[in-house]
Amino acid sequence: MQCQCAANGSDLSLLEPVLAEYADLKGSLTAVLQHVQELYGYLPYDVVCLLAEKTGLTPARILGAAAFYAQFRFAPAGKYLIMLCGGTACHVNGSARIAAAVQEYLHVENGGTTEDGLFSFSILACLGCCSLSPAMMINEETYGALTPARVLEILKEIRTKEAAK
Numbered sequence: 092m093q094c095q096c097a098a099n100g101s102d103l104s105l106l107e108p109v110l111a112e113y114a115d116l117k118g119s120l121t122a123v124l125q126h127v128q129e130l131y132g133y134l135p136y137d138v139v140c141l142l143a144e145k146t147g148l149t150p151a152r153i154l155g156a157a158a159f160y161a162q163f164r165f166a167p168a169g170k171y172l173i174m175l176c177g178g179t180a181c182h183v184n185g186s187a188r189i190a191a192a193v194q195e196y197l198h199v200e201n202g203g204t205t206e207d208g209l210f211s212f213s214i215l216a217c218l219g220c221c222s223l224s225p226a227m228m229i230n231e232e233t234y235g236a237l238t239p240a241r242v243l244e245i246l247k248e249i250r251t252k253e254a255a256k
């Protein structure tokens with residue numbers, strides 16, 4: 092099937108080793124999409140179209156399969172990926188108030204990215220550091236015993252640091 096998708100500028104050559112690794116692209120679609128996300132940070136539409144060409148599936152079918160999994164992103168992630176724990180211990184200790192503070196300050200929904208591309212925000216299941224609840228990670232860094240005031244302080248520090256660059 093010849094896909095008519097418009098290219099959106101992704102470097103499709105990055106995908107060549109992945110295409111070479113998987114003889115059965117259709118049967119390994121989830122694993123292939125994981126590789127795509129590792130390479131590009133999300134699932135770019137022109138890459139999905141290339142996979143559609145190679146597998147004979149439609150782009151809609153591939154995106155539909157990806158949408159089934161919370162791990163896949165369909166837009167570029169922000170420079171700072173905020174992962175707030177929504178697990179039980181964190182929930183009991185006030186993660187909803189932390190989420191509200193983040194969302195109000197950054198004007199971003201769960202799963203969304205700020206307009207300036209600086210922050211993406213996701214509420215995830217247990218991050219594995221329940222003794223620090225309520226906890227969140229920003230990229231590789233873990234923050235615990237959060238309060239709404241503390242989370243705003245952290246976000247403002249990042250904004251100030253970025254503005255100074």
Ligand code: FES
Nearest residue numbers: 176178181217221
């Ligand atoms: S419940 Fe939040 S880190 Fe485990």
